[in-house]
Amino acid sequence: xxxxxxxxxxxxxxxxxxxxxxxxxxxxxxxxxxxxxxxxxxxxxxxxxxxxxxxxxxxxxxxxxxxxxxxxxxxxxxxxxxxxxxxxxxxxxxxxxxxxxxxxxxxxxxxxxxxxxxxxxxxxxxxxxxxxxxxxxxxxxxxxxxxxxxxxxx
Numbered sequence: 145x146x147x148x149x150x151x152x153x154x155x156x157x158x159x160x161x162x163x164x165x166x167x168x169x170x171x172x173x174x175x176x177x178x179x180x181x182x183x184x185x186x187x188x189x190x191x192x193x194x195x196x197x198x199x200x201x202x203x204x205x206x207x208x209x210x211x212x213x214x215x216x217x218x219x220x221x222x223x224x225x226x227x228x229x230x231x232x233x234x235x236x237x238x239x240x241x242x243x244x245x246x247x248x249x250x251x252x253x254x255x256x257x258x259x260x261x262x263x264x265x266x267x268x269x270x271x272x273x274x275x276x277x278x279x280x281x282x283x284x285x286x287x288x289x290x291x292x293x294x295x296x297x298x
Contacts, residue, residue, distance in 0.1 A: 149288065167295040172288050179283055181235040182260065182276040184225050186242075192273035193246040200245035203227045212253035213264075218245050221274075228268075232260050237281055240274065248272070 149164060164170045196218035203217035203224060215228070225238040252267035265276045 149286070149291075164291075169290060169292045169296065170288070171290040172286060174284050175287055176282045177285050178280050179235065180278065181237055181281045181283060182232050182278055183281060184221060184236055184238045184240055185275055185277055186240055187269050187273045187275040190273055191240070191242065192271070193242070196245035196247050198245075203248065208251040210251055212251055215248060215250045215252075215264075217248050219248060220245055224248055228264065231264055232276070234260065234278075235281075235283055236276065237283070 203219045208214040221238045225236040229236045250267045250271045252263045255263040269275045
C-alpha cells in the first residue's frame with residue numbers, strides 16, 4: 145500500500161491521490177527532516193552537458209555495449225537525481241542550479257560492494273561534469289497519519 149501512496153504522490157497522479165484519500169480515509173502531512181543524502185553539484189571543471197535537441201522524456205537504464213550499465217535519455221537534472229536515487233541507496237538532490245533538458249549518456253561498471261556505487265559517481269563526474277557529495281540535508285517527507293485497513297464502499 146505504501147508503495148502505491150509513494151507512486152501516487154511522486155508522479156502527481158491526482159486521481160489516484162483522491163481515490164486513496166476518499167476510499168481509504170488517508171490522512172497525512174508533510175514535514176522536513178534532516179537526513180544523509182547525495183547532493184548533485186557541478187564538478188570542478190564545470191558541467192559537460194549537451195542541451196537536448198528534443199523535449200525532455202524518460203530516462204532509461206540498460207546494458208552498455210561495453211558490458212556494464214548505461215543510463216541514457218533527455219531529461220532535466222531533477223529527473224536524473226530522482227532516477228539514480230535507487231542505485232545510490234540514498235536520496236539524491238539536484239543542487240546544480242541548471243534547468244532545461246540535457247542529453248544524458250553514462251556508461252559504468254556497477255560496484256555493488258560499496259554503498260553509493262562509487263563507479264557510477266565517477267562516471268557521472270567524468271561524463272557529465274557533475275559530482276555527488278554525501279552530506280546531511282533537509283528533505284520533505286510524507287508522513288501517513290491514518291489509513292483504513294479496507295476501502296470504503298462506493
